[in-house]
Amino acid sequence: MGFCRFGILSFVFAFSAVAAPRPVELNVFAAASLTDALQEVATSYENKTGDKVAFNFGASSLLARQIIEGAPADIFFSADEAKMNGLEARGLILKGTRKSRLSNSLVIVVSADGDVKIDGPKDLASAKVNRIALAEPKSVPVGIYAKQFLEKVKLWSALEPKIVPTENVRAALAAIESGNVDAAIVYKTDAAISKTIKVAYEVPPTEGPDIVYPLAVVKESKNQAAAKRLLIYLNGSSAARVFEKYGFIVLP
Numbered sequence: 001m002g003f004c005r006f007g008i009l010s011f012v013f014a015f016s017a018v019a020a021p022r023p024v025e026l027n028v029f030a031a032a033s034l035t036d037a038l039q040e041v042a043t044s045y046e047n048k049t050g051d052k053v054a055f056n057f058g059a060s061s062l063l064a065r066q067i068i069e070g071a072p073a074d075i076f077f078s079a080d081e082a083k084m085n086g087l088e089a090r091g092l093i094l095k096g097t098r099k100s101r102l103s104n105s106l107v108i109v110v111s112a113d114g115d116v117k118i119d120g121p122k123d124l125a126s127a128k129v130n131r132i133a134l135a136e137p138k139s140v141p142v143g144i145y146a147k148q149f150l151e152k153v154k155l156w157s158a159l160e161p162k163i164v165p166t167e168n169v170r171a172a173l174a175a176i177e178s179g180n181v182d183a184a185i186v187y188k189t190d191a192a193i194s195k196t197i198k199v200a201y202e203v204p205p206t207e208g209p210d211i212v213y214p215l216a217v218v219k220e221s222k223n224q225a226a227a228k229r230l231l232i233y234l235n236g237s238s239a240a241r242v243f244e245k246y247g248f249i250v251l252p
Contacts, residue, residue, distance in 0.1 A: 023050040030075075034213070044238060051230070064083040067087060067218060101251060107203065108200050112196055140167075
């Protein structure tokens with residue numbers, strides 16, 4: 001009888017060892033504007049699961065290109081639909097995993113200690129504003145969004161000579177923090193993390209572009225099961241509370 005109990009317990013332990021998923025390291029390619037929120041979400045997820053999350057933060061356009069070139073990504077979290085559309089068209093996104101998760105808004109920021117006064121977008125055309133930082137408006141989502149807004153209010157042509165393109169939204173924020181430019185257009189969430197700048201103007205939702213952050217599992221992921229588990233967590237209520245804390249709009 002004792003032998004039977006020992007045999008049964010040995011079988012249970014052996015089965016549990018086989019059934020329990022082994023901790024893995026997942027590579028998440030994510031828009032630079034998500035840096036602080038995702039790092040907090042990842043800490044909680046790692047503590048719950050034992051899995052490790054490694055991030056590659058940058059402009060969504062650069063990240064998408066890296067995935068196309070074969071970089072080892074498990075999840076892609078883009079700052080716009082276009083970059084995700086491009087990967088999906090190439091068959092690089094795992095079917096059934098894509099979801100539009102977040103939204104954001106644009107703000108015009110200036111140095112908190114500077115003397116540049118901006119009450120609205122038209123003030124960017126004044127003689128006091130010589131340099132305006134934007135993430136690259138031809139390829140980087142926040143730069144594309146900013147250009148769309150400036151075109152809508154018929155200011156792009158006048159302001160284009162003043163534009164200083166940067167690698168991503170964090171670089172645009174750094175440019176205004178360092179005093180290298182007079183103003184910048186960034187996401188509201190990025191402006192909120194800086195103590196040396198102030199929001200001069202917040203673009204109303206009715207005037208701004210439709211900003212959407214989709215995420216999905218990359219088809220070539222070598223850890224699809226673990227990536228799906230992390231995706232479920234990113235789409236869940238715990239992550240939603242963190243995103244909202246950092247100022248993101250969680251989409252239904």
